[in-house]
Amino acid sequence: MVEMPVVDQEKCNGCGLCINVCHCNALVLVNNVITVIETEECEWCTQCEAVCPTGAISCPFEIVIEEH
């Protein structure tokens, strides 16, 4: 399973801006809300989160400590 950006479908207004800025083909509109398709090509650039006007899509980071 590939971690992907998270969508709150209630908040999505279907404007499509996230699709416009995304470099891979991870985002599609289905019935006017965003659906995320799992793909390794998503580089977690977080542009979709940055551009979303409603805060519907987010790219949460897991924070881990590397033990030596």
Add this chain to the structure above:
Amino acid sequence: MAVQVEFLESIPYFSGLSLDALDSVRELIFERTSERDELIVLEGESAEALYFVISGAVKMFKTSVEGKEQILSIVRPGESFNDISVFDGGPNPASVQAMGPAVLYGIRRNDLEVILRDHPQVALNVIQVLSQKMRHLMSLVEDLSFRHVTGRIAKILLGHAGNGTGPQPRLTQQEMAAMAGTVREVVGRSLKALEEEGAIRLDRHRIVITDKKALKNMVEAYS
């Protein structure tokens, strides 16, 4: 595609204008399209036109002498850019780049003067738009004393780091911004700075703390 009055109606610059007025404005507007990543405006060059984003989105940013990019704002459909240099006649204060394929409407400087003279309502709208931009930039200025923010981000990362077992706590850049009392634009740069210092490594959706001690030092040094 011909310039559409329906789009003009949705632009705050032109709110409150009659259809006739919008129609006369329309004649002074030209359309321009941009490819993904295309540089539309270059910092330091003279401004030829004011632009509105019709579809897609663009980012406004400045580049430091060391080549670091600081995003100032993201401009979405209906919003404008290049206002400052078009109104004061000075060089562009920042560069603008398309984030994806974008369609823009532009108005040349002289034509803008005609519109402002013919439709005083537009001048009132412009004041409101510029005030909102000023407010955003003010909050950014506050935080570009930036080293403080980096210290706060370092603290947040240490406070939310999981031990590698069980479900990991997860944070978006938006959430980190809210916690650090800053805007998202500054968080991206702080993370890059921490990565350059060798304190963290960005590994796709993971922020790996590679040097806990360096992070701790940063918290102490900058807070």
